[in-house]
Amino acid sequence: MYLVADINVDICAQTSCKLCTQYCPEANTILYNDQLGKEKGYKYGAAYVAVDRCKGCAQCVWVCDNMAKHHAIKMVMIDQLPKAAITDNVMYGEKSTTALLASPVVG
Numbered sequence: 001m002y003l004v005a006d007i008n009v010d011i012c013a014q015t016s017c018k019l020c021t022q023y024c025p026e027a028n029t030i031l032y033n034d035q036l037g038k039e040k041g042y043k044y045g046a047a048y049v050a051v052d053r054c055k056g057c058a059q060c061v062w063v064c065d066n067m068a069k070h071h072a073i074k075m076v077m078i079d080q081l082p083k084a085a086i087t088d089n090v091m092y093g094e095k096s097t098t099a100l101l102a103s104p105v106v107g
Ligand code: SF4
Pocket: 007, 011, 012, 013, 015, 016, 017, 018, 019, 020, 021, 046, 047, 063, 064, 068, 070, 071, 072, 073
């Protein structure tokens, strides 16, 4: 088990700052979805993490906390993510894929 970044859509979608997407050292790991926030009634989309690519460095947490000052990202154990966070919204370009996990997630 290991830590991955998890973005709170309710906070992120109020700003649409996209700052974290410019600082993650892993390519195509923090992505942005125009619909994520709008589905919840917010004006903007939100950033999200392709958790199968996240290396757990927490750089995005520092950026969101200290540069953006929005406090929308937390590190969580991958087996404690909601299932939807792992299987939904994992997109590479136009192609969706299912994240590969070291062990199955319950719930
Ligand atoms: S830095 Fe924070 S508020 Fe800005 S896009 Fe990333 S998660 Fe959202």
